[in-house]
Amino acid sequence: MSTFNILVVDDEPGIRSGTKRILQNFKVDYPFMDEQIDFEVDEAESAEAALEMINHKVPDIILLDNKLPGMQGVELLEIIRKNNIDTLVVMITSYASLELAVKATRDGAFDFIPKPFTPQELRSSLENITKQLFLKRMTQKLNTEGKQIRFQFLSVLSHELKAPLNAIEGYIRIIRDKQLGDKVETYQDMLDRSLERIKGMRTLIMDLLDLTRIESGKGVKEYKKVCLNEIAQTAIDTMRPYAIQKDLNLYLNSSEKCCLQADLNEMQIIINNLISNAVKYNKEGGRVDCTIKSDKGIITIIVADTGIGIPAEDHEIIFQDFVRVKSPETRNISGSGLGLSIVRQLVGLYHGTIDLKSTPGEGSIFTVTFPKNL
Ligand SMILES: Nc1ncnc2c1ncn2[C@@H]1O[C@H](COP(=O)(O)OP(=O)(O)OP(=O)(O)O)[C@@H](O)[C@H]1O
Numbered sequence: 001m002s003t004f005n006i007l008v009v010d011d012e013p014g015i016r017s018g019t020k021r022i023l024q025n026f027k028v029d030y031p032f033m034d035e036q037i038d039f040e041v042d043e044a045e046s047a048e049a050a051l052e053m054i055n056h057k058v059p060d061i062i063l064l065d066n067k068l069p070g071m072q073g074v075e076l077l078e079i080i081r082k083n084n085i086d087t088l089v090v091m092i093t094s095y096a097s098l099e100l101a102v103k104a105t106r107d108g109a110f111d112f113i114p115k116p117f118t119p120q121e122l123r124s125s126l127e128n129i130t131k132q133l134f135l136k137r138m139t140q141k142l143n144t145e146g147k148q149i150r151f152q153f154l155s156v157l158s159h160e161l162k163a164p165l166n167a168i169e170g171y172i173r174i175i176r177d178k179q180l181g182d183k184v185e186t187y188q189d190m191l192d193r194s195l196e197r198i199k200g201m202r203t204l205i206m207d208l209l210d211l212t213r214i215e216s217g218k219g220v221k222e223y224k225k226v227c228l229n230e231i232a233q234t235a236i237d238t239m240r241p242y243a244i245q246k247d248l249n250l251y252l253n254s255s256e257k258c259c260l261q262a263d264l265n266e267m268q269i270i271i272n273n274l275i276s277n278a279v280k281y282n283k284e285g286g287r288v289d290c291t292i293k294s295d296k297g298i299i300t301i302i303v304a305d306t307g308i309g310i311p312a313e314d315h316e317i318i319f320q321d322f323v324r325v326k327s328p329e330t331r332n333i334s335g336s337g338l339g340l341s342i343v344r345q346l347v348g349l350y351h352g353t354i355d356l357k358s359t360p361g362e363g364s365i366f367t368v369t370f371p372k373n374l
């Protein structure tokens with residue numbers, strides 16, 4: 001429940017107390033709003049008194065009579081507008097001065113309510129105003145949050161790229177200045193490390209391209225029948241050289257062809273990322289089992305590993321951009337922390353779900369489901 005604060009500015013005590021009474025138990029709610037809004041009413045008998053109160057606390061809505069004893073309503077309206085005070089002004093005026101009210105709306109009043117009004121008229125006007133104000137606030141909030149997220153994303157990104165660049169630059173300087181002597185072999189290790197950092201940057205950039213493509217909804221997509229078993233087989237074959245180094249066994253279990261109407265590239269990204277993680281975060285001599293099955297209109301991909309596992313408190317956050325679990329086991333494994341975020345977004349595009357079960361030290365099971373669409 002949210003409360004909007006209303007300030008009634010009128011020299012007639014009857015209007016002020018009437019408004020208060022009418023709005024006392026009044027609540028506004030719309031199907032698209034998650035919450036109800038109710039009202040808290042304050043009163044001012046003159047524009048001067050209102051200004052005092054506004055300086056103290058800016059109300060959400062001001063119901064402003066024009067004909068006041070000292071400063072007039074329109075003058076107060078002008079002060080509010082000049083000072084960019086974030087409040088919504090609604091003029092209350094008698095039918096006789098309707099023209100003035102129209103002018104006031106041109107000068108920054110949001111609306112006007114003709115006086116005298118019935119309780120129902122006041123409520124329906126306010127219902128309308130509240131809806132507008134709610135939407136305006138939502139839009140503002142989304143805009144600033146969007147900017148905030150973008151900013152965070154860019155600062156993490158520049159950090160992620162700066163670290164390897166600095167390292168490579170350092171190595172190149174050492175080599176150029178022949179700091180360790182004239183023999184090329186001495187620098188072998190530095191060259192290998194530089195190449196490793198470059199590889200890391202390349203993956204990061206490729207991941208970013210995937211993300212931008214998903215976020216913008218652009219990129220060339222081609223929807224056709226794609227079979228997940230084949231994609232998984234290719235992913236496993238690609239990872240095998242890596243797996244051999246770690247003495248891992250990779251298995252694909254699927255007894256039937258499971259196909260979807262989908263973009264091949266997107267399905268490859270999903271499966272490659274899950275299998276690559278299962279290999280990367282595995283232990284010497286471990287195994288990876290990829291199971292693909294179809295049942296009652298649902299296609300399920302399960303990627304299970306016997307790796308280092310993921311602590312329960314990280315199960316949610318590893319799906320966010322750039323989040324990586326920091327532990328002694330992951331220290332020497334490179335990655336950008338974007339893989340699972342991309343996977344989750346892509347799964348969402350196909351109205352699918354992704355779920356994780358994991359026991360630290362024993363292994364992880366990632367399960368993706370898609371509703372069949374063929
Ligand atoms: N199968 C897994 N076993 C253990 N930890 C995992 C597994 N999959 C992901 N993680 C953890 O979740 C983090 C995020 O994974 P994600 O795939 O998003 O990024 P990444 O692997 O670090 O980088 P990349 O963008 O190259 O995939 C990883 O850094 C790792 O800590």
Ligand SMILES: [Mg+2]
Pocket residue numbers: 273276277335339340
């Ligand atoms: Mg990954």
